[in-house]
Amino acid sequence: MLRVGIGHDTHRLAPGRTLRLGGVIVPHDAGLLGHSDADVLLHALIDALLGAAGLGDIGEWFPDTDPANLGRDSAEMLAVVLARLAADGWRVVNADCIVFAQQPRLGPYKETIRSRLAALLDLPPNCVNVKAKTGEHVGPIGRGEAMAAQAVVLLESPNPNC
Numbered sequence: 077m078l079r080v081g082i083g084h085d086t087h088r089l090a091p092g093r094t095l096r097l098g099g100v101i102v103p104h105d106a107g108l109l110g111h112s113d114a115d116v117l118l119h120a121l122i123d124a125l126l127g128a129a130g131l132g133d134i135g136e137w138f139p140d141t142d143p144a145n146l147g148r149d150s151a152e153m154l155a156v157v158l159a160r161l162a163a164d165g166w167r168v169v170n171a172d173c174i175v176f177a178q179q180p181r182l183g184p185y186k187e188t189i190r191s192r193l194a195a196l197l198d199l200p201p202n203c204v205n206v207k208a209k210t211g212e213h214v215g216p217i218g219r220g221e222a223m224a225a226q227a228v229v230l231l232e233s234p235n236p237n238c
C-alpha cells in the first residue's frame with residue numbers, strides 16, 4: 077500500500093528570533109514567529125506525513141493553545157508523529173520539500189538541511205530533496221515579511237488494508 081501526503085505552512089518573520097529550517101539553525105537577522113520554534117519546513121513535513129497516513133493535521137496534534145507546545149522543538153514533534161506512523165506500520169519512502177524565502181539565500185544551506193531531514197526521517201539523503209525559492213520581491217515572502225514551505229511525502233505499508 078502506498079499513500080501520498082502534502083503539507084504547507086507559513087510563518088511571519090520577526091527580529092530577535094532564531095531561524096530554524098528543517099531542524100537547522102540558519103544565520104539571519106530575523107527568525108520565524110510562532111508558538112513552537114516555528115520551523116516552517118518541519119511543520120510542512122509533519123503535515124505531509126499526517127496527511128499521507130490520514131491522521132489529520134499538526135494543529136490537532138500540537139495545538140498552539142497548549143503551553144506544552146510553547147517554544148517546542150519541531151524535531152521532537154516530528155519524532156512523535158514518526159513513532160505513530162511506525163506503530164501503524166508505515167515506512168517513509170521519500171520526501172520532497174520547498175522553502176520559500178527571499179532572504180537569506182538558502183543555496184548554501186540546502187545540503188545541510190537535506191542531511192538533517194534525512195537523519196530525522198531515518199532515510200538515506202538521496203530519498204530527501206530540499207528546494208529553495210525566493211518570493212521574486214513580491215508578496216509577503218518577497219518583501220521578507222514571511223517564509224513558507226511545502227512538502228510531499230510517500231508512505232508505504234505491507235498491510236494492504238491501511
Ligand code: MG
Nearest residue numbers: 085086116119
Ligand atoms: Mg507552523
